[in-house]
Amino acid sequence: MRTTVFVMLLFVVLLVSSAITVPAKRLETAGITCSTDTPKIPELIQQINESMLFAYHQGLMKFGPRYTGSLSCGLAAQYLYDAFQDMGLPVEFHEWKYGGFTSKDVVATLYGTDLNSTAQYILCGHFDTVAAGPGADDDGSGTAAVLAIAHVLSQYRFDHTIRFITFSGEEVGTYGSFTYAREASLRGDNIVAVLNMDMIGYADTEEGGRILRFFPPLRSHWIADYATTVGEKYKDIVNMSIETFPSYRGADDQAFVDYGYDGVWIAHQDGYPWGHSANDTADHLNWSYYTKATKLMLAITAEMAQKPIDVQVVLHRPLEGYIYFFAHPLLRTSFGREWFNGLRGLTIIIGGKTMASAEVFSKEPIRYVIFCVDGEFMVWDSQPSYEWRVQGWFYPLIGRHTVEVYAYTASGKVASDEMDIFIMSLSTTFKKS
Numbered sequence: 001m002r003t004t005v006f007v008m009l010l011f012v013v014l015l016v017s018s019a020i021t022v023p024a025k026r027l028e029t030a031g032i033t034c035s036t037d038t039p040k041i042p043e044l045i046q047q048i049n050e051s052m053l054f055a056y057h058q059g060l061m062k063f064g065p066r067y068t069g070s071l072s073c074g075l076a077a078q079y080l081y082d083a084f085q086d087m088g089l090p091v092e093f094h095e096w097k098y099g100g101f102t103s104k105d106v107v108a109t110l111y112g113t114d115l116n117s118t119a120q121y122i123l124c125g126h127f128d129t130v131a132a133g134p135g136a137d138d139d140g141s142g143t144a145a146v147l148a149i150a151h152v153l154s155q156y157r158f159d160h161t162i163r164f165i166t167f168s169g170e171e172v173g174t175y176g177s178f179t180y181a182r183e184a185s186l187r188g189d190n191i192v193a194v195l196n197m198d199m200i201g202y203a204d205t206e207e208g209g210r211i212l213r214f215f216p217p218l219r220s221h222w223i224a225d226y227a228t229t230v231g232e233k234y235k236d237i238v239n240m241s242i243e244t245f246p247s248y249r250g251a252d253d254q255a256f257v258d259y260g261y262d263g264v265w266i267a268h269q270d271g272y273p274w275g276h277s278a279n280d281t282a283d284h285l286n287w288s289y290y291t292k293a294t295k296l297m298l299a300i301t302a303e304m305a306q307k308p309i310d311v312q313v314v315l316h317r318p319l320e321g322y323i324y325f326f327a328h329p330l331l332r333t334s335f336g337r338e339w340f341n342g343l344r345g346l347t348i349i350i351g352g353k354t355m356a357s358a359e360v361f362s363k364e365p366i367r368y369v370i371f372c373v374d375g376e377f378m379v380w381d382s383q384p385s386y387e388w389r390v391q392g393w394f395y396p397l398i399g400r401h402t403v404e405v406y407a408y409t410a411s412g413k414v415a416s417d418e419m420d421i422f423i424m425s426l427s428t429t430f431k432k433s
Helices: 002-017 040-047 050-061 071-086 140-153 175-187 218-233 253-258 287-306
Strands: 027-030 091-098 101-110 119-126 161-167 190-197 211-215 241-244 263-268 311-317 322-325 328-332 347-350 355-362 366-373 376-381 386-389 398-409 414-424
Touching (some): 040 140, 050 140, 071 101, 101 140, 119 140, 140 287, 175 253, 190 218, 190 253, 190 311, 211 218, 355 414
Parallel strands (some): 119 190, 211 241
Antiparallel strands (some): 027 414, 091 101, 311 355, 355 386, 366 376, 366 398
16 A cells, blocks of 8 residues: 555656756866967868858758658768768767657767867757758758868867767657767766757848857856857957857757756847748858858867866766666666656656765866755765765655755866756655654
């Protein structure tokens, strides 16, 4: 009887809390500042031109509508693979199956030169379309920009690794990025930021022609802030500014956010009347604006990839998107279709004894590491390994919560990470008298 009641209670609380939006695990870095002596980046910016973009864009458009799982989508993937390979970049297909679809993403890698850095930056777009249209703006613009930026940056080397990824499955549920992010989380990939360009090829006003919009969740606002700084630095060359708006869950960056990484959707300001239709064609793009937007994204990517990261903290356990029974991860959750409900990547904990563990990367001594729940202090530690049993202080943790960890260096720099959990546990640190 008690078992039946507990299972029914767990189901009810899960159902109720599924409507609550809670930020996912956070990876915040300290010490990433815009470079002051980068004579090469203006030269890199100038290598992006309309002819290059047009060539890559036309190469993609020749396949027509590229609905996920279709022959044309597969042929487009091969075109992207060959384009990356021609640049001399290591490239591979990321094959996936989900939601009744079978397809593949294309992943090219420019490895970093800093052997002490595991950091990765992802620049991405999606090459699939709705069934009705060729997707010149949505998202042929983002995909061709990935190719153009990769073409330029592949000729140079940066401290940190850059992955250039073109996803399929976006229009049917962001399944390509979801499966990739889920696997990256399980591998322990150290993805610092995801820059997702989706519809960056249109402007029809003077104001819109000077603005590129970033849509970060609150935990990823640092990306938009950093991009704003880069935009100001190169404004004399590109003449564009960053405008920051609230996050949108339906883009490919959200899959990474759900699995504990920072990401942002990037798009043009002005409304595009031909989206998701047969009229989403190349003649409707504003090629001057599109070229400027691509130049700015190259500058942002290059600046990020060459700057040192002074301190970083990563929550390794519990695993994202797993069900734990006490200290044991039993199975992986499958909420891939629930991206708008905030369930992808949710870690479910039943019972006490589940441990949270964090790893700190720092160029200077760490003073202490603090674990919190929903912004409330739980425990601190000054020596690795940094671990904490996930439990309440005086009262049990029941329902949906956010586990946070903060790392403080001797000079006062701070980095943080976080994870969303659903927990049913009566365990507490202190017992009420």
